Amino acid sequence: MAQTVRVKVRRQDEPGAKSYWQEFDVPYTQGMNALTCLQEIQKNPVTVSGQAVAPVVWESACLEEVCGACSMRINGIPRQGCSFLVLDPQKPLTLEPMSKFPVVRDLIIDRSRMFQALLDSHSWIDIDGTHDLGPGPRQSPKDQSWMYVLSRCMTCGCCLDACPQVNEKSDFVGASVISQVRLFNAHPSGKMHADKRLDYLMQPGGIVDCGNAQNCVKVCPKEIPLTQSIAEMGKQTLAYGFKRFASKPDLEM
Ligand code: SF4
Ligand code: SF4
Structure with a gap:
């Protein structure tokens, strides 16, 4: 049989x-x-x-x-x-x-929440109208190689599915979009909108909601170093937060 x-x-x-x-x-x-x-x-x-x-x-x-x-x-x-x-x-x-x-x-x-997060976080490079401006800024092979790893994200949702912080009581955006913000903020052309992306990550449901359980990195089929991305974006948002605070006009008492 x-x-x-x-x-x-x-x-x-x-x-x-x-x-x-x-x-x-x-x-x-x-x-x-x-x-x-x-x-x-x-x-x-x-x-x-x-x-x-x-x-x-x-x-x-x-x-x-x-x-x-x-x-x-x-x-x-x-x-x-x-x-x-x-x-x-x-x-x-x-x-x-x-x-x-x-x-x-x-x-x-329905994985729409992930695609919406990419849109809301401006996780792309603006190219409209730049097609006739000549080659863009150069990138070192070293940067190309680590950024390539991040670019392999296929928005599959496994990292969100495994994350305890992603639940019906939380608005946490999840590890994949945090990693995409890291990618596009490091891109020589994408840097232009870095502040916008950091503002996104500093909203409620952003990076501070990560509980560091590290399930995301264990299940990512593309072996994206998600916890490194979370740590890096934690540093960037902290520095940006200080910069934003320091540049506020003095309050009148
Ligand atoms: S480290 Fe933990 S809480 Fe943070 S995104 Fe990964 S699984 Fe979620
Ligand atoms: S598990 Fe990996 S490939 Fe899938 S969405 Fe998350 S970061 Fe992207």
């Missing part, structure tokens, strides 16, 4: 609905990953108890851990379905949507 893998999926029919579990047995093939399991369920959406159900819904795009779309909790840990290989068919696989984002359906979550 062909070998199978037991896949347990936390399902949710629509936003705000109650979640429930379903279990499936899918044929095992060497080299399969979590998404292959979901494709098998899609081909034959019948639970272990023989009930025909709607196929499980998930999101994916690049299938090479670059887009972040297939992020989910696999055996309780936030990561990408495309890069999770099923090495031992005897071990059941548990798939859940990430827990810190609104669920759209089944394993699809």
